[in-house]
Amino acid sequence: MTGDKDRAIGFDTDSPILVMDRLCKNYELGTVELKVLRDIELTINEGDYVAIMGPSGSGKSTLLNMIGCLDRPTSGDYWLGGQNVALLDDDQLSMIRGARIGFIFQSFNLINQLNVVENIEVPMYYQGYSESESAERAIELATMVGLEERLDHRPSELSGGQQQRVAIARALANDPLIILADEPTGNLDSESGAEILKILVDLHKRGKTLIVVTHDEGIAENAGRVVEIFDGRIKRQS
Amino acid sequence: MFLFRFKRTAKLGIKSLWMHKLRSSLTALGIIFGVSSVIAMLAIGEGASRAAQEQIARLGSRNIIVKTVPPPEDKDVGSQQETMRVYGLTYLDAERFRNSLPNVEVVVPSRRIPQQAWYRNRKVAVEIIGTVPWYPEISPVRVISGRFLGSIDMHHKQGVCVIDENVVKELFVLDEPLDQDVKILGDYYRVVGVVSAAQAASTADAIENGAVKGKSQGGANVGNIYIPLTTVKNRFGEISLQFGTGGRSVEKVELQEVIVKVGSIDQVLPTRDTLETILDRFHKKSDYQVVVPLELLKQAKQTQRIFSIVLGSIAAISLLVGGIGIMNIMLATVSERTREIGIRRALGAKKRDIIIQFLSETLMLTFLGGILGIGLGSLIPFLVTHFGRMPTVITGISLVLAFGISGAVGIIFGIYPAYRAANMDPIESLRHE
Ligand SMILES: Nc1ncnc2c1ncn2[C@@H]1O[C@H](COP(=O)(O)OP(=O)(O)OP(=O)(O)O)[C@@H](O)[C@H]1O
Numbered sequence: 001m002t003g004d005k006d007r008a009i010g011f012d013t014d015s016p017i018l019v020m021d022r023l024c025k026n027y028e029l030g031t032v033e034l035k036v037l038r039d040i041e042l043t044i045n046e047g048d049y050v051a052i053m054g055p056s057g058s059g060k061s062t063l064l065n066m067i068g069c070l071d072r073p074t075s076g077d078y079w080l081g082g083q084n085v086a087l088l089d090d091d092q093l094s095m096i097r098g099a100r101i102g103f104i105f106q107s108f109n110l111i112n113q114l115n116v117v118e119n120i121e122v123p124m125y126y127q128g129y130s131e132s133e134s135a136e137r138a139i140e141l142a143t144m145v146g147l148e149e150r151l152d153h154r155p156s157e158l159s160g161g162q163q164q165r166v167a168i169a170r171a172l173a174n175d176p177l178i179i180l181a182d183e184p185t186g187n188l189d190s191e192s193g194a195e196i197l198k199i200l201v202d203l204h205k206r207g208k209t210l211i212v213v214t215h216d217e218g219i220a221e222n223a224g225r226v227v228e229i230f231d232g233r234i235k236r237q238s
Numbered sequence: 239m240f241l242f243r244f245k246r247t248a249k250l251g252i253k254s255l256w257m258h259k260l261r262s263s264l265t266a267l268g269i270i271f272g273v274s275s276v277i278a279m280l281a282i283g284e285g286a287s288r289a290a291q292e293q294i295a296r297l298g299s300r301n302i303i304v305k306t307v308p309p310p311e312d313k314d315v316g317s318q319q320e321t322m323r324v325y326g327l328t329y330l331d332a333e334r335f336r337n338s339l340p341n342v343e344v345v346v347p348s349r350r351i352p353q354q355a356w357y358r359n360r361k362v363a364v365e366i367i368g369t370v371p372w373y374p375e376i377s378p379v380r381v382i383s384g385r386f387l388g389s390i391d392m393h394h395k396q397g398v399c400v401i402d403e404n405v406v407k408e409l410f411v412l413d414e415p416l417d418q419d420v421k422i423l424g425d426y427y428r429v430v431g432v433v434s435a436a437q438a439a440s441t442a443d444a445i446e447n448g449a450v451k452g453k454s455q456g457g458a459n460v461g462n463i464y465i466p467l468t469t470v471k472n473r474f475g476e477i478s479l480q481f482g483t484g485g486r487s488v489e490k491v492e493l494q495e496v497i498v499k500v501g502s503i504d505q506v507l508p509t510r511d512t513l514e515t516i517l518d519r520f521h522k523k524s525d526y527q528v529v530v531p532l533e534l535l536k537q538a539k540q541t542q543r544i545f546s547i548v549l550g551s552i553a554a555i556s557l558l559v560g561g562i563g564i565m566n567i568m569l570a571t572v573s574e575r576t577r578e579i580g581i582r583r584a585l586g587a588k589k590r591d592i593i594i595q596f597l598s599e600t601l602m603l604t605f606l607g608g609i610l611g612i613g614l615g616s617l618i619p620f621l622v623t624h625f626g627r628m629p630t631v632i633t634g635i636s637l638v639l640a641f642g643i644s645g646a647v648g649i650i651f652g653i654y655p656a657y658r659a660a661n662m663d664p665i666e667s668l669r670h671e
């Protein structure tokens with residue numbers, strides 16, 4: 001897992017992969033300051049499988065976006081791979097998102113005008129893979145998630161479960177350190193949900209760090225750690 | 239690295255433009271019309287400009303043309319009755335030009351008389367130009383067959399003439415004109431040469447008819463017949479009967495025109511000044527007019543420049559409208575694809591990548607529009623020339639200019655939407671529905 005890529009982005013793979021220290025996130029709503037995350041203290045090591053749980057509106061998605069470097073903390077520190085995210089500029093955050101993080105969303109978030117292979121290729125495009133390299137790898141990944149028959153299909157021609165499998169393949173494209181999933185089974189029936197879950201568990205077994213926001217007790221049982229959030233605070237974590 | 243990115247970015251752009259074929263082509267239409275109107279307007283302007291300049295250049299840029307014009311009527315018009323009005327340029331004037339003007343190459347005095355010429359039973363309205371053998375030096379006429387008037391003709395006041403092509407066409411339908419006799423006012427003149435038609439004369443008339451009410455309308459003439467000046471003086475005299483608004487009057491005019499040609503273009507204006515001083519001293523009435531083709535040329539160029547600027551501005555405005563259309567569409571596209579932008583940002587796209595993506599789409603649209611616009615813009619002047627009988631000239635510069643402008647429009651109007659796309663908050667964009 002370590003290599004040139006880690007050094008290039010300045011990752012230190014020995015220390016915990018992720019450390020949050022009294023991290024706060026506020027949103028300004030007119031004159032009112034909405035405290036969405038308050039004094040989050042969180043440490044996650046490489047290879048962890050963490051479930052983030054909590055009631056709706058408690059700040060789970062906000063926390064996950066923070067972890068994924070889509071957002072910056074209002075105060076407090078966030079160390080990802082030994083780097084203080086607050087000090088990185090927009091391009092560096094993009095680099096980290098592209099190279100180190102794989103996103104899986106509740107609503108799949110595939111690009112509608114691209115087919116399965118092209119969707120999986122998107123993250124590789126921004127990492128400078130050549131066209132043939134990325135196409136080859138995309139087909140490999142699609143096959144891995146069981147979509148070898150659907151390479152040319154558009155998202156609109158796929159079932160929800162199939163779309164989410166494309167999203168997982170896409171999240172794996174750049175071989176990320178952390179996979180972040182925000183209610184990955186939330187839009188799926190229980191059967192496809194179970195399929196998706198099985199793929200995620202497989203990934204964890206192969207050494208991926210997995211952070212999943214979920215309401216699903218089943219996922220939480222599978223996960224090695226559960227972080228419970230209530231009103232922006234960590235109520236309990238194992 | 240950069241190049242292969244470029245190729246893939248272009249591919250991506252073409253793909254999403256192709257997804258919205260109708261929208262893309264309507265957007266490109268704005269640029270197509272803008273670019274083609276730039277090219278067409280410039281071509282029409284340039285064509286008109288060149289035509290005018292060519293016509294003026296035919297008058298000779300080293301020439302100074304002095305014309306006789308009727309002086310303003312005297313106060314005793316009513317009682318004038320049969321008194322003779324004497325005015326205009328004289329042989330003495332021509333002599334003075336030759337002797338006292340520096341840098342003069344030739345001085346060509348001419349009579350110009352509208353008349354009818356006969357050959358057998360055919361009749362044609364012509365302008366008789368009584369002139370000297372060195373007339374061709376100040377005129378673009380070329381000898382087509384035979385010869386021009388010679389000094390012997392001059393000296394012996396021979397009854398010879400040189401006719402132009404137009405007269406040949408009208409009078410000598412089948413016959414060979416050389417050595418035939420043309421009859422004018424009962425006298426016969428042997429044709430010794432045929433020259434090319436000189437539009438210069440009529441243009442000169444047209445030009446100064448605009449400023450001054452000319453003497454006779456040269457417009458009805460089919461062509462010119464050149465006769466030795468001495469012969470004309472001898473046979474036609476210098477007195478003519480004019481029918482004007484105030485009844486008829488008798489006029490005596492020695493020369494209708496004296497053209498002075500100087501050695502170089504630099505000498506034209508100083509010589510003109512000296513010439514006017516001389517004329518001013520010897521002519522009490524303002525019975526002459528000085529036309530300097532060089533000045534007309536300068537004026538024409540100036541007018542054309544303004545004309546071109548006006549046409550160009552109109553075209554530029556249409557291009558601007560096209561550009562605004564593009565910006566409008568691109569802004570719509572950006573907001574329509576907000577979610578895609580959020581996805582791309584989450585998957586590692588830098589702001590720069592998003593800018594390049596949208597800017598390249600705009601540029602592809604404008605370049606496509608530019609190329610089609612150049613095609614259409616080259617066709618329009620062709621049609622104008624063909625059906626409208628107007629000269630048009632498509633210059634290479636106008637093509638480069640139009641293409642460059644379309645590119646600039648693409649960048650200017652593409653930057654803002656692309657910039658907006660790149661600066662959207664990734665989380666907000668992802669949540670966008
Ligand atoms: N951009 C924003 N501006 C203002 N408030 C926001 C913004 N984003 C989120 N919030 C608020 O932050 C709180 C937490 O939102 P978040 O999406 O993290 O909740 P969640 O735990 O993911 O809920 P759910 O389970 O329903 O997805 C909510 O009250 C939400 O209204």
Ligand SMILES: [Mg+2]
Nearest residue numbers: 060061062182
């Ligand atoms: Mg949420």
